[in-house]
């Protein structure tokens with residue numbers, strides 16, 4: 410087998426469950442990893458992508474060809490560790506440079522125990538996934554001095570085939586925080602770093618199904634102190650905290666088996682407290698309202714997805730990361746579509762017609778990605794403001 414070694418990196422094998430095999434170099438931890446192989450088309454933001462808890466048990470292929478050129482830093486993290494099950498890239502530049510750089514991508518992957526492969530024809534792999542759908546895979550990162558053999562290739566294919574399907578997997582409770590905590594950090598500013606919310610106007614309870622830090626920062630930035638609670642917290646415990654609004658986070662896995670989250674959300678929406686859901690939170694809100702979700706062929710993962718706001722016709726370029734979607738045909742009468750994807754027409758946003766509750770399938774916190782749809786956080790703040798005023802006048 411032909412294999413070009415670059416920068417003394419040992420060989421690595423990428424195998425898909427259908428038996429397709431790619432050879433490359435191991436640029437992270439040595440060992441084996443398995444997961445659903447998905448592709449993300451964002452040009453920047455690999456550190457945010459790797460640390461997004463929604464990628465738990467997924468191996469991410471980045472279609473942008475140069476990954477690692479600005480290294481990693483201590484600030485651009487969406488969780489305290491890498492959650493992606495593995496990384497597949499085309500080219501790892503041997504020089505990484507940025508004023509905030511604290512380590513190289515390889516050092517970071519190795520430190521986090523993340524198996525990663527470079528030198529892959531990611532264009533070919535992505536076309537394969539687009540044609541045949543997302544499928545499970547295995548990366549085998551060999552140790553220095555180890556050689557690729559047919560036995561190792563067979564082992565990688567067998568591991569890919571043995572990986573359980575993402576459908577039916579409840580991973581929200583796996584990645585969720587186990588204890589409640591308070592959050593006050595606000596958005597990052599050049600020269601200042603992250604800020605702190607010291608004069609909150611609202612109290613938000615955020616369900617952690619695998620929450621990205623930048624979502625919490627954007628809510629805090631708009632005047633909220635946040636209590637983050639574990640995924641399985643019952644609605645009654647949340648109500649005891651007397652929130653002005655409830656946030657349902659993004660998260661990994663299939664939304665359908667998250668029965669505890671669906672039940673709690675149904676109860677909370679009924680109380681009339683403003684509720685805002687993002688991604689998995691959007692799917693949970695839809696399920697709690699009586700709609701159904703389905704597994705998409707290869708999902709949406711990128712930072713350039715056009716989404717149309719059906720209320721005003723405005724098109725936003727958005728960040729996306731989901732493999733499931735809400736089925737428009739199953740929407741009950743009190744759930745109205747607010748946004749659709751201009752790539753494939755799937756549902757991107759919903760609002761309850763009878764309660765102050767709305768949700769978005771993409772990622773308005775845009776970390777990484779364009780900030781076009783950040784107005785949804787303002788919508789949540791406005792709902793909390795009028796709810797508070799309504800309570801005062803009642």
Ligand SMILES: NC(=O)CC[C@H](N)C(=O)O
Pocket residue numbers: 463658659660661662663664687688689690730731732733734
């Ligand atoms: N980013 C997310 O919250 C993803 C939601 C869900 N796990 C999906 O793949 O559709």
